Amino acid sequence: MHSIESFGTHDGPGIRMVIFLQGCKLKCLYCHNPDTIDTHGGKEIHIEELVQRAIKMKSYFGEKGGVTVSGGEPVLQAQNLIPFFKRLKEEGIHTNLDTNGRVLNHPIMELLDKYTDLVMLDIKHMTEDGFQKITGQKNKETTFNFAKHRENSGKKMWLRYVLIPEITNTPELLHQLGNYFKEYKTIAQIELQPYHKLGIHKWEALGWEYELENARENTQEELEEASKILSNYFKKVKIN
Amino acid sequence: MLVEELILERPEKREFTKGLWNTSINVRDFIIKNIVSYYGDDSFLVGPSVKTAKLWEVCKKETAIERKKGGVHSVDTETISGISNFKAGYIDKENETIVGLQTDSLLKRAMKPFGGYKVVQKALQEQGLKPSEDINTLFTKYVKTHNDGVFSAYNAEIKKFRSLGFLTGLPDNYARGRIIGDYRRVALYGIDKLIEVKKADLANITGPMTDAVIRLREEVAEQIKALKDMIVMGNHYNLELNRPVETAQEAVQWTYMAYLAAVKEQDGAAMSLGNVSTFLDIFIERDLQSGAITEVEAQEYIDQFVMKLRMVRHLRMAAYDEIFAGDPTWVTEAIGGMLNDGRSKVTKTAFRFLHTLYNLGPSPEPNITVLWSPLLPANFKKFCVKVAIDTSSIQFENDDLMRNLRGSDDYGIACCVSYQELGKQIQFFGARTNLAKTLLLAINGGKCEITGTQMVAGIAPCNCEILDFDKVMANFKIAMKEVARVYNDAMNIIHFMHDKYYYEKAQMALIDTNPDINIAYGIAGLSIVADSLSAIKYAKVKPIRNEKGLTVDFKIEGEFPKFGNDDDRVDIFAHNGVKDFNNELKKLKVYKDAAPTMSVLTITSNVVYGKKTGATPDGRPLGVAFAPGANPMHGRDTNGAIASLNSVAKIDYKDSQDGISNTFSIVPKSLGATEEERIDNLAATLTGYFEHGAQHLNVNVLDKETLLDAMAHPEKHPQLTIRVSGYAVNFIRLTKEQQMEVISRSFHKSM
Numbered sequence: 001m002h003s004i005e006s007f008g009t010h011d012g013p014g015i016r017m018v019i020f021l022q023g024c025k026l027k028c029l030y031c032h033n034p035d036t037i038d039t040h041g042g043k044e045i046h047i048e049e050l051v052q053r054a055i056k057m058k059s060y061f062g063e064k065g066g067v068t069v070s071g072g073e074p075v076l077q078a079q080n081l082i083p084f085f086k087r088l089k090e091e092g093i094h095t096n097l098d099t100n101g102r103v104l105n106h107p108i109m110e111l112l113d114k115y116t117d118l119v120m121l122d123i124k125h126m127t128e129d130g131f132q133k134i135t136g137q138k139n140k141e142t143t144f145n146f147a148k149h150r151e152n153s154g155k156k157m158w159l160r161y162v163l164i165p166e167i168t169n170t171p172e173l174l175h176q177l178g179n180y181f182k183e184y185k186t187i188a189q190i191e192l193q194p195y196h197k198l199g200i201h202k203w204e205a206l207g208w209e210y211e212l213e214n215a216r217e218n219t220q221e222e223l224e225e226a227s228k229i230l231s232n233y234f235k236k237v238k239i240n
Numbered sequence: 241m242l243v244e245e246l247i248l249e250r251p252e253k254r255e256f257t258k259g260l261w262n263t264s265i266n267v268r269d270f271i272i273k274n275i276v277s278y279y280g281d282d283s284f285l286v287g288p289s290v291k292t293a294k295l296w297e298v299c300k301k302e303t304a305i306e307r308k309k310g311g312v313h314s315v316d317t318e319t320i321s322g323i324s325n326f327k328a329g330y331i332d333k334e335n336e337t338i339v340g341l342q343t344d345s346l347l348k349r350a351m352k353p354f355g356g357y358k359v360v361q362k363a364l365q366e367q368g369l370k371p372s373e374d375i376n377t378l379f380t381k382y383v384k385t386h387n388d389g390v391f392s393a394y395n396a397e398i399k400k401f402r403s404l405g406f407l408t409g410l411p412d413n414y415a416r417g418r419i420i421g422d423y424r425r426v427a428l429y430g431i432d433k434l435i436e437v438k439k440a441d442l443a444n445i446t447g448p449m450t451d452a453v454i455r456l457r458e459e460v461a462e463q464i465k466a467l468k469d470m471i472v473m474g475n476h477y478n479l480e481l482n483r484p485v486e487t488a489q490e491a492v493q494w495t496y497m498a499y500l501a502a503v504k505e506q507d508g509a510a511m512s513l514g515n516v517s518t519f520l521d522i523f524i525e526r527d528l529q530s531g532a533i534t535e536v537e538a539q540e541y542i543d544q545f546v547m548k549l550r551m552v553r554h555l556r557m558a559a560y561d562e563i564f565a566g567d568p569t570w571v572t573e574a575i576g577g578m579l580n581d582g583r584s585k586v587t588k589t590a591f592r593f594l595h596t597l598y599n600l601g602p603s604p605e606p607n608i609t610v611l612w613s614p615l616l617p618a619n620f621k622k623f624c625v626k627v628a629i630d631t632s633s634i635q636f637e638n639d640d641l642m643r644n645l646r647g648s649d650d651y652g653i654a655c656c657v658s659y660q661e662l663g664k665q666i667q668f669f670g671a672r673t674n675l676a677k678t679l680l681l682a683i684n685g686g687k688c689e690i691t692g693t694q695m696v697a698g699i700a701p702c703n704c705e706i707l708d709f710d711k712v713m714a715n716f717k718i719a720m721k722e723v724a725r726v727y728n729d730a731m732n733i734i735h736f737m738h739d740k741y742y743y744e745k746a747q748m749a750l751i752d753t754n755p756d757i758n759i760a761y762g763i764a765g766l767s768i769v770a771d772s773l774s775a776i777k778y779a780k781v782k783p784i785r786n787e788k789g790l791t792v793d794f795k796i797e798g799e800f801p802k803f804g805n806d807d808d809r810v811d812i813f814a815h816n817g818v819k820d821f822n823n824e825l826k827k828l829k830v831y832k833d834a835a836p837t838m839s840v841l842t843i844t845s846n847v848v849y850g851k852k853t854g855a856t857p858d859g860r861p862l863g864v865a866f867a868p869g870a871n872p873m874h875g876r877d878t879n880g881a882i883a884s885l886n887s888v889a890k891i892d893y894k895d896s897q898d899g900i901s902n903t904f905s906i907v908p909k910s911l912g913a914t915e916e917e918r919i920d921n922l923a924a925t926l927t928g929y930f931e932h933g934a935q936h937l938n939v940n941v942l943d944k945e946t947l948l949d950a951m952a953h954p955e956k957h958p959q960l961t962i963r964v965s966g967y968a969v970n971f972i973r974l975t976k977e978q979q980m981e982v983i984s985r986s987f988h989k990s991m
Contacts, residue, residue, distance in 0.1 A: 004879060004880070005879075005880045006806070006879050006880030006881060006882035006883040006884075007880040007881035007882045007910070007925075007988060008880075009910060009911060009912045009913075009917065009921050010912075010913060014920065014921065014924060015882070015921050015924050015925065015928070017882070053806070056806060056886055057882050057886070057928070059927065059928040059929075059931035059932060060882050060885075060924055060925055060927075060928025060929070061924065061928070062920070062923075062924035062927065062928070064920065064924075065924060238913065238914070239913070240913050
């Protein structure tokens with residue numbers, strides 16, 4: 001585990017306890033939690049301890065909130081998340097997985113199909129070239145296969161998409177995104193994450209070079225335009 | 241207090257449902273029989289009337305002049321303030337639907353010298369003024385004040401604890417306040433009836449003439465005089481306060497007049513209003529139903545009433561600002577809550593009160609306090625949370641907790657956070673003791689860590705290299721016991737003298753004869769104590785001592801859990817600190833057999849307390865401000881807002897029934913991405929926090945940048961309001977130091 005935020009309001013519905021796990025196979029150029037990337041850092045914590053912490057926060061969750069596991073990339077620890085989510089479900093707590101969908105194996109499918117109320121799937125880029133530039137890894141298709149699996153399970157999903165002017169925020173790419181997912185029935189909303197530079201100091205602290213130095217933040221008009229395009233394809237578009 | 245044949249005549253009006261209220265003084269019964277709970281939304285609300293808008297323009301203009309003059313608009317130096325001593329005063333008569341000012345002119349302050357004459361002299365001197373010759377002769381030669389009385393009885397020990405900052409803010413040179421008159425009684429019964437009942441009470445207070453009986457007879461006689469004086473005050477405004485009201489306008493007017501009598505006579509630190517909105521709604525609803533008035537008029541009454549409450553002023557000297565910054569008056573109005581029978585106390589007038597924060601803009605006064613229950617109507621919950629987000633002007637208290645534990649569903653909030661049953665109960669205000677400094681006594685052989693003065697006997701000097709938890713704890717308990725003893729002594733003297741020299745006859749006239757009394761003790765520095773004990777237990781704390789052997793600093797090796805992270809290892813110290821000190825206080829007999837209660841509340845005194853406190857074992861350097869109320873120390877609650885709230889919720893209300901104040905500041909964006917989400921999330925936060933048994937939450941939804949901008953350009957933010965411990969202030973009226981302290985607080989941001 002990397003850390004816990006007890007008052008998460010931007011990682012799923014309602015008020016959420018957000019657990020940031022340590023370790024990710026991607027290294028996205030804009031990552032705002034780069035300190036969670038290294039798979040060797042973090043601290044171990046007992047599952048039951050986390051469950052107890054969640055129970056103490058349960059009264060704040062209301063009808064909508066619950067627990068979100070984020071990262072890093074949480075599905076790397078799917079084996080451990082299965083008993084964790086199972087316990088949360090026993091306690092009547094809503095579970096949410098914030099993932100890039102890079103891996104899909106049997107334990108992950110079990111986690112998704114049996115114990116995960118909501119998946120927030122991060123779509124990095126609609127083109128293979130763009131995907132590689134952002135993440136440093138190949139094969140964007142794994143994420144789409146992940147989405148397909150979730151769709152076939154009939155369980156709820158949100159998409160998340162980071163908007164960077166010129167890089168991911170172009171009308172062509174947005175239409176491409178919309179067209180790809182427009183038939184999906186499990187997608188309740190798409191969240192647009194406007195690119196910001198708030199994570200830069202963390203990159204500097206790690207001694208890493210921040211390659212997106214020249215990217216700029218979206219203007220209000222650009223955000224609204226993106227939102228308008230996507231609302232042709234999705235039930236709900238939210239700017240986070 | 242049975243009154244035969246008290247049948248109120250209300251020609252041409254729908255009759256109210258009768259009950260106990262017709263045969264005894266019982267406003268609660270009137271409410272229960274006649275309340276119209278409201279479950280709808282805010283769509284019925286209207287903007288300010290033309291008259292209201294005009295009046296508010298005058299008020300804004302005059303308050304700007306007041307600010308320009310450094311905080312005081314004008315002062316009357318000829319008249320001793322009292323219930324009927326000033327003739328009528330108006331803002332702009334033809335536009336005033338609700339009339340009445342404390343003096344004969346808007347924002348003009350009055351002398352109330354019975355609390356202490358020196359304070360009045362000082363306050364005037366700071367304005368380049370002095371009291372008239374007559375008054376000066378009177379108060380220097382003939383009249384004894386509360387302050388004179390207290391200081392003739394204080395012993396050397398109390399004076400020492402007071403001057404060295406162990407006990408601070410004691411109401412020994414200013415009025416104690418905290419008493420809430422049941423101002424609704426004047427409207428419901430008229431003063432003639434109230435006099436009749438008090439006279440009957442007086443006749444029934446018979447011998448043997450012990451001290452207590454004599455005192456009570458004198459007090460009731462004073463109350464009757466005050467009631468008669470209220471009629472005279474009403475006459476100045478051509479109001480027949482002797483009779484019960486006939487219309488909604490009169491209900492608001494009479495209730496305000498009763499409150500006005502209180503703030504003409506007394507300048508107590510906190511002069512709460514109670515819970516009038518539910519009561520007033522019954523009259524407003526009746527007049528709306530009969531077609532006598534429209535919503536515009538209904539809102540106008542409330543807007544103008546609230547406007548008047550915002551214009552209440554007391555004459556204070558500058559030093560007062562250290563403890564109670566921003567010229568507060570604590571006109572605390574409790575809104576919402578549930579009846580014991582399960583119905584909601586939310587009425588349309590609850591909405592109308594909150595709506596004044598839009599119609600007149602944000603404001604610290606009246607100190608609007610929402611009594612929160614998960615059972616409140618959903619529409620009201622949404623609305624009051626929206627108002628909190630938009631204005632940072634309101635606070636929330638746990639109605640279920642207080643109602644169930646304390647018993648009544650007809651209560652107001654005294655001062656900041658304290659339950660007080662209306663018309664049946666009063667409080668003796670006790671300011672607070674510095675618990676962090678008390679802990680330092682345990683480490684310094686019972687000596688003041690700054691001056692070396694021996695304060696407490698029986699604590700062995702500690703010369704150990706590393707502080708030993710068990711030893712410190714044992715000494716801390718001795719220190720608490722001794723400080724409690726001196727504190728109790730001081731309180732007994734103060735309240736004895738206040739009753740004797742500055743008795744609240746107007747307010748007490750509107751309360752049952754011989755009511756229940758709570759003494760409201762308090763503590764400051766709780767999170768410092770919890771973190772210090774945690775450091776001593778879980779890390780190695782090495783005291784650095786000066787040549788006198790007093791601690792000047794502490795070297796800490798290793799990590800230790802800090803209060804505010806939902807960690808039982810340290811939260812237990814906060815819980816026990818409150819419990820142990822309260823238990824010490826409970827052992828001590830109080831004047832008039834008042835029942836002890838305690839609060840964890842600081843107002844803005846956390847700054848001055850910090851100044852007077854040396855370095856503490858948690859690593860806090862000498863002079864650094866404490867966290868306000870029961871808040872975790874700034875920046876130490878690192879696991880997010882809920883973990884912070886959960887820590888505070890562990891302090892048991894049973895041990896601190898005067899209240900446990902927590903101030904929650906959050907950046908708007910962190911509360912949610914959209915307005916709808918922010919409303920849902922704040923409502924869920926309140927419900928969650930109170931479900932953990934917590935009592936109070938101040939809510940600020942602000943960016944630090946706004947506050948910094950207000951410091952740089954105060955003229956652009958004349959109405960910027962922020963909640964501090966238990967009340968709200970106009971941010972630009974805080975001192976620079978206090979502003980910086982507010983800015984340095986934890987503003988919760990999610991990642």
